[in-house]
Amino acid sequence: MALKTTRSFVKRVRSCFFGQERLADPLHIGQYALLSMQVVTTPLSLARDLWRYGEDDLVVAALVLSAEQVADIGARAGALMLDPDTANAIWPGLPRQGFLLIAALEVLAGSARPAKRSRRRAEKAMPVNLVASEAARWADPMLAEVTRVVDERNRRRI
Numbered sequence: 001m002a003l004k005t006t007r008s009f010v011k012r013v014r015s016c017f018f019g020q021e022r023l024a025d026p027l028h029i030g031q032y033a034l035l036s037m038q039v040v041t042t043p044l045s046l047a048r049d050l051w052r053y054g055e056d057d058l059v060v061a062a063l064v065l066s067a068e069q070v071a072d073i074g075a076r077a078g079a080l081m082l083d084p085d086t087a088n089a090i091w092p093g094l095p096r097q098g099f100l101l102i103a104a105l106e107v108l109a110g111s112a113r114p115a116k117r118s119r120r121r122a123e124k125a126m127p128v129n130l131v132a133s134e135a136a137r138w139a140d141p142m143l144a145e146v147t148r149v150v151d152e153r154n155r156r157r158i
Contacts, residue, residue, distance in 0.1 A: 036075075036078065036079075036082075037078030037079070037081050037082055038071075038074050038075055038078045038150050038154075039073075039074040039075075039077040039078050039081070039099070039100055039103075040071075040074055040143070040146055040147055040150055041070060041073075041074055041100065041143075041146065042070065042137065042140045042142040042143050042146060043062055043063050043064065043065045043070055043142055044063065044130070044132060044137060044140055044142070045137060046062040046065065046070065046073065046100070046104050047059045047060075047062035047063045047130055048126070048130050048132075049097050049100060049101055049104070050062050050101065050104060050108075050115070051121070051126060051127065051130055052097075052117075052120040052121050052123075052126075053095075053097070053101055053115035053116065053117045053118075053120060053121075054115055054116035054117035054121070055101075055105070055108075055109075055115055055116055058104075058105075058108045058109060059127075059130070061108050062104065062108060063129075065107075067142060067145040067146045067148070067149045068149055069107065070142070070146045070149075071146055071149040071150050071153065072107065073100070073103045073104050073106075073107055074100075074103070074146070074150065076102075076103035076106060076107075077099045077100040077102070077103040077104075078099075080099040080102055080103060081099045087099055087102060090102050090112045090113065090114065091113075091114035091115075092114075093118070094114070095118075095119075095120070098114075098115075101115050102114075
């Protein structure tokens, strides 16, 4: 998933806050703006993605990450999403979850690298401790905790 400068991307950029002021003029293709992006996820969701891409040895480590560590991974994933050339240099042809996986591997494995598998494993083969419905993942208390950490960091930046 490479980010492209399209009308929809420009509209999303225009709707972002920069400091406490909203951009007065619409951005045009070719203009630049300082952006930051944050991916908000949970240890369970990280562990599920790591398992899907063959990183079985990191699943347990992902499950015990703190909200601060998950927020750090999300910040790195957001930075990679805004710099797809760097992400593609690390993992050529990276999948949609690749940005988040690279960031998680940096923290958990100590290096930025592609995952062991380039294609996802089938969901039906997922270990029982990782199986959770979408509703259960949205209700995960760690999601609220990671969101709180990200919101607090954003307040400090303003």
